[in-house]
Amino acid sequence: MAIIRDMMAAFELFQPASIDETVDLLGRFDDGWVLAGGLDSFEWFKMRHRRPRVVIDVSGVEELKGIRDSDGGLEIGAMTTLTEIVTNETIRQRFGVLSTAAYAVATPQIRNQGTIGGNISQDTRCWYYRGGWPCYRDGGNICYADTPTSMNREHCIFGASRCVAVNPSDTAPALIALDAKIVVRSGGSERVFDAEDFFIGPSTDITRMTVLKPGDLVTAVRIPAEWADSAFYFEKARDRQSWDFPLVNVATAIKTSGGTIQDIRLAVNAVAPYPMRLTRVEDQLRGQPINEDVALAAGEMAIQGAHLLRQNAYKVPLLRNLVKRAIRDAEVQ
Amino acid sequence: MADFKLIGKNFGPPDLEAKITGRAKYAEDFRAEGMLFAKLLVSPMPHCRVTRIDASDALAMPGVEAILTADDLPEGRGAPNDERALTMEPLYEGEPILAVAAVDETTAADAIDRIGIGLEPLPFVIDPLDSLRPGGPDARVDGNISMRVEDQTVLESRKWSQEVWAAAGEDGLPMGEPTREWSIGDIDAGFAEADVIIEENVFHQSQTHHPLEPRSCMAYWRGRKLHIHVSTQSTARTVAPVARGVGIDPSDVVVVGEYCGGGFGSKISGTVNMPIPALLARKTGRPVMLRVTRDEENYFGRARPGFQSWIKIGMRRDGRVTAIDMYIVQDNGPYGSQGDHNTAATMAHLTYQPENMRFRGITIFTNTPPRGAQRGPGGVQEVAMMAPLMDKACRELGIDRVDHLRANLPGHNATMGPAQTQLSSCFVREALELGAERFEWARKSAMSGRREGTKVTGIGVAASPYTAGSFGFDGLAVLRPDGKLYIHQGIGNLGTHSIADTGKAAAECIDISWDQCEIIWGDTSRHLPWSSVQAGSQTTHAHTRANWAAGLDLKRKLQQIAAMDLGGSPAEYEVTGGRVVHASDRARTMSFNRAASRAIELGGIFDGHELPEDLNDMTVASATALVGQGLMGVSRDNFERGGRLQSWVVGFARVEVDIETGMVDIIEYVGATDCGTVLNPRSLRAQVLGGSIQGFGVARSQKWVYDPQWGVPFTKGFHMAKPPTILDVPLDMDVVAVDEPDPFNPVGCKGIGEPPMGAGAGAIAGAIEDALGGVGFNRTPITTDMIMAALEDQPQPFRGLTAHI
Numbered sequence A: 001m002a003i004i005r006d007m008m009a010a011f012e013l014f015q016p017a018s019i020d021e022t023v024d025l026l027g028r029f030d031d032g033w034v035l036a037g038g039l040d041s042f043e044w045f046k047m048r049h050r051r052p053r054v055v056i057d058v059s060g061v062e063e064l065k066g067i068r069d070s071d072g073g074l075e076i077g078a079m080t081t082l083t084e085i086v087t088n089e090t091i092r093q094r095f096g097v098l099s100t101a102a103y104a105v106a107t108p109q110i111r112n113q114g115t116i117g118g119n120i121s122q123d124t125r126c127w128y129y130r131g132g133w134p135c136y137r138d139g140g141n142i143c144y145a146d147t148p149t150s151m152n153r154e155h156c157i158f159g160a161s162r163c164v165a166v167n168p169s170d171t172a173p174a175l176i177a178l179d180a181k182i183v184v185r186s187g188g189s190e191r192v193f194d195a196e197d198f199f200i201g202p203s204t205d206i207t208r209m210t211v212l213k214p215g216d217l218v219t220a221v222r223i224p225a226e227w228a229d230s231a232f233y234f235e236k237a238r239d240r241q242s243w244d245f246p247l248v249n250v251a252t253a254i255k256t257s258g259g260t261i262q263d264i265r266l267a268v269n270a271v272a273p274y275p276m277r278l279t280r281v282e283d284q285l286r287g288q289p290i291n292e293d294v295a296l297a298a299g300e301m302a303i304q305g306a307h308l309l310r311q312n313a314y315k316v317p318l319l320r321n322l323v324k325r326a327i328r329d330a331e332v333q
Numbered sequence B: 001m002a003d004f005k006l007i008g009k010n011f012g013p014p015d016l017e018a019k020i021t022g023r024a025k026y027a028e029d030f031r032a033e034g035m036l037f038a039k040l041l042v043s044p045m046p047h048c049r050v051t052r053i054d055a056s057d058a059l060a061m062p063g064v065e066a067i068l069t070a071d072d073l074p075e076g077r078g079a080p081n082d083e084r085a086l087t088m089e090p091l092y093e094g095e096p097i098l099a100v101a102a103v104d105e106t107t108a109a110d111a112i113d114r115i116g117i118g119l120e121p122l123p124f125v126i127d128p129l130d131s132l133r134p135g136g137p138d139a140r141v142d143g144n145i146s147m148r149v150e151d152q153t154v155l156e157s158r159k160w161s162q163e164v165w166a167a168a169g170e171d172g173l174p175m176g177e178p179t180r181e182w183s184i185g186d187i188d189a190g191f192a193e194a195d196v197i198i199e200e201n202v203f204h205q206s207q208t209h210h211p212l213e214p215r216s217c218m219a220y221w222r223g224r225k226l227h228i229h230v231s232t233q234s235t236a237r238t239v240a241p242v243a244r245g246v247g248i249d250p251s252d253v254v255v256v257g258e259y260c261g262g263g264f265g266s267k268i269s270g271t272v273n274m275p276i277p278a279l280l281a282r283k284t285g286r287p288v289m290l291r292v293t294r295d296e297e298n299y300f301g302r303a304r305p306g307f308q309s310w311i312k313i314g315m316r317r318d319g320r321v322t323a324i325d326m327y328i329v330q331d332n333g334p335y336g337s338q339g340d341h342n343t344a345a346t347m348a349h350l351t352y353q354p355e356n357m358r359f360r361g362i363t364i365f366t367n368t369p370p371r372g373a374q375r376g377p378g379g380v381q382e383v384a385m386m387a388p389l390m391d392k393a394c395r396e397l398g399i400d401r402v403d404h405l406r407a408n409l410p411g412h413n414a415t416m417g418p419a420q421t422q423l424s425s426c427f428v429r430e431a432l433e434l435g436a437e438r439f440e441w442a443r444k445s446a447m448s449g450r451r452e453g454t455k456v457t458g459i460g461v462a463a464s465p466y467t468a469g470s471f472g473f474d475g476l477a478v479l480r481p482d483g484k485l486y487i488h489q490g491i492g493n494l495g496t497h498s499i500a501d502t503g504k505a506a507a508e509c510i511d512i513s514w515d516q517c518e519i520i521w522g523d524t525s526r527h528l529p530w531s532s533v534q535a536g537s538q539t540t541h542a543h544t545r546a547n548w549a550a551g552l553d554l555k556r557k558l559q560q561i562a563a564m565d566l567g568g569s570p571a572e573y574e575v576t577g578g579r580v581v582h583a584s585d586r587a588r589t590m591s592f593n594r595a596a597s598r599a600i601e602l603g604g605i606f607d608g609h610e611l612p613e614d615l616n617d618m619t620v621a622s623a624t625a626l627v628g629q630g631l632m633g634v635s636r637d638n639f640e641r642g643g644r645l646q647s648w649v650v651g652f653a654r655v656e657v658d659i660e661t662g663m664v665d666i667i668e669y670v671g672a673t674d675c676g677t678v679l680n681p682r683s684l685r686a687q688v689l690g691g692s693i694q695g696f697g698v699a700r701s702q703k704w705v706y707d708p709q710w711g712v713p714f715t716k717g718f719h720m721a722k723p724p725t726i727l728d729v730p731l732d733m734d735v736v737a738v739d740e741p742d743p744f745n746p747v748g749c750k751g752i753g754e755p756p757m758g759a760g761a762g763a764i765a766g767a768i769e770d771a772l773g774g775v776g777f778n779r780t781p782i783t784t785d786m787i788m789a790a791l792e793d794q795p796q797p798f799r800g801l802t803a804h805i
């Protein structure tokens, strides 16, 4: 049979008004697709490679929107747009790494439409996988991106396990740096994940990027008070200044005292199939002064064990330098 | 310079409000009663034969009205490498095989899903060099090159011997027998005279045109007349291609295209897919809309040919270029035969005026999208490749790069290419000085290599010429009894404002105020004159001439009518301030309104009853339809011609490269231009800056990636192909113009659409290399990964001449 692409197929659309209703619908339809901002979803639909019968548009669920105070920290509804996160005063002043990261996402239009829940739940951008190639991640038995002729400049240097795709989210490392919690509803129960555990690699489940299973709904992201007002750093390397997924990004939160690192959280993305928290580097940095040498040593440590593909060797020095900058240039906002 | 009232003044574009408010209707915005939607089935493979089409299930679906296959198309023109709207032997992924029309797009798409299709994969090639290897694949079953033999196009399979490949070594360009070559002077003597010789293999990427508006079209029939809404650069010149593609007489075609959301050469005379809705509409008796998706736009929306080249330059200690030797293997895609490689060599000759030069080239078919002219075809590739090489020679000799340009850039008496073509005018040396002054070259070039924090400054300069005019078209304007001048324009509205700007020549001639002028454009049923295509930067020159001719005709006739009615001889009358006035007796005067009414009464030559004999048939038909409506100015442009028109932009750029991340900021850009008389400073600025920005993409980010094993493209969306965004553009940009008239245009104008792009590309590529202390990438675009590899002294992740990465 012939195949047509770049044209959405019809589906049944539900527009629930509450979380309970949403969870109900997710229980009723085992292939129910949660539609948030649609920026990832619609691309899959247009590919016609993912063809859910049922799409559940949660944009009318008010409970999923907005930024609230919670125990000195914040609770951000899953349907809060990236623009709201960029412009929120509390986030800017107290958790600046998240607003900087959200601001680095794509374009103003995409940030107006894209949500935080969708941004952390988005699928990888590996162009073989997204092009509908029957790869491991898609249930097949080959990785097209890791052959002697593959085009894999954007692919991973860590964490490969049959799949070499990367997680492309800009907000993910910032959330890990802030030790954020992801709140997930499944049926009647609610689970709360540490951000770093929310994301999974192919060795855990090659068909998924996160712990989310069909029927699960992210309801909120909680930012604890713990890392408020730390010294922060976020940076994203890319080919153009806008409308461009990260080649590598980095986020840190650092607590200092008298120029010495007391505590630190450091995460990077687009180098592995999941955002990576660099705990070994964090351990080495605690108790160290902030200077060029310490920063460089951290960068060197970050790249240990990198595994190169045909075209992505540049990610190694890029990661080293971004980690170095994330220490050297971190600032109290 | 002549004292003009309209020429050289700032005007806003006439369609600004319509565009900003969304009132402007593009092809896709039209709806007609009973309209069907078409969807395409495109090839999923780089090369295959369609062995079976079973549409019975699809056609049985409710709402599915018709299918169109290659069998339904009229015969092509017959050359073996001609492209048609649909094919049974697709030659690249994404080539349309068939179309289905249904009541809505969802149904049409579902119908395509239900078509049974048999495809037999055929050998394919995406890298031209692979096709030249002994035993290498051909992109077409009948060969990999096309040749002209006794006025016929014949295809042939060309392979280069093992010896040719061995001589090239691992990374060099093999240089077997070319299909095109020329030389000037004595190349060996030229190199013997040089103090430094640069010899490099250089790659230039193929690049998609990426107009914002995809090539959607809608068609319906009224009796035998086909009405078609298209996205086209050139209105009048789209009639014949539509007629040919549909197999009807041009007089039965009405083309509507008031707005064109970008073409850049990919929609010069409309698009290859135009016959699809037209033929489906004929089959079904209903209007049919074909909306082209972004993926499809990337498939069949044309691309600039890529080059794999070897370039050798000899330079004397004083900066003078003594010899250029160039070999270019050109990636042609599967159809036609592009001339970019030859143009590139000619532009190199024009720019650097070497006394000794040789060009050799070959054009190879590949199973990648069809190539077409893209803004400055050949010229952009030349500047992007040559400017950094010239920089390298200057660096080795310790020569200032502006001094080097001073030593080489042509003056008025210079010639171009092997035919020693004369130029109509050339003020590039003046443009260089003007630009250097505005950019503060001496101060800025001293900043080269300066490091602040992690950022290093780089400075670039590049001179970019391109064709800038043609002649011999018709002007048509009618002064009606309402006192208004109706200027009919057969040229298209592709966003350059030339529909209005060139019309000012007619208005200027009879000194009528601009608010008394109406532009008639964008619909061939509104009686448009024969016009140039909006390509090759021809329009400004060609149609200021044509409209000036129409204006002079109006003026002559106004004087004649005044003399007839008010006495004396025509020469005693002036046309000024919206009236005809006797030069010495100002009381003897006639308004334009009155003159227009008199023209209708007089008939004959005055209102279009009698027309000049040298008009094009299209103009005759249009003028005849307008007979009796007022005083008609209609004339062919028979003004003097002298030499080839060439305009110039010299681009000056300052960038900062972050040596820790490889990210590049463009800090400042100045485009200095010789485009003859400035027609409209605002439009000029838009062209020079817009074109330069497109060139930034060539230098920096715009990609075209193929999987070499499977022969399919990845860079289909904007976010994968990465043309520059507005945030990649510096705030600090400026345009300066020499503003010296070209002697062979009545108002002095030359075109300026194309030269800016090469200037932007060359200046930025050179500036990045400059920031890195003269690292030679020998390839564009220069992306973050390449810069990181250079900074780290790592090898680049691909071989030098590898295509499509």
Ligand SMILES: Cc1cc2nc3c(=O)[nH]c(=O)nc-3n(C[C@H](O)[C@H](O)[C@H](O)COP(=O)(O)OP(=O)(O)OC[C@H]3O[C@@H](n4cnc5c(N)ncnc54)[C@H](O)[C@@H]3O)c2cc1C
Pocket (backbone or CB within 6 Å): A033, A034, A035, A036, A037, A038, A039, A040, A041, A042, A078, A079, A104, A105, A106, A107, A110, A111, A113, A114, A115, A116, A117, A118, A119, A120, A121, A122, A123, A168, A169, A170, A171, A212, A216, A217, A218, A219, A243, A244, A245, A246, B719
């Ligand atoms: C051209 C382009 C460029 C981009 N560039 C960047 C970039 O540079 N950096 C970056 O970080 N992102 C980028 N993005 C991603 C974008 O910012 C969005 O964040 C992302 O596409 C998903 O957000 P969304 O709200 O649109 O969700 P959707 O597309 O609707 O959903 C994405 C996925 O998450 C699931 N999902 C969404 N919300 C929930 C929920 N509450 N519970 C359970 N599952 C859920 C959906 O089912 C779907 O599988 C880009 C996207 C595009 C199209």
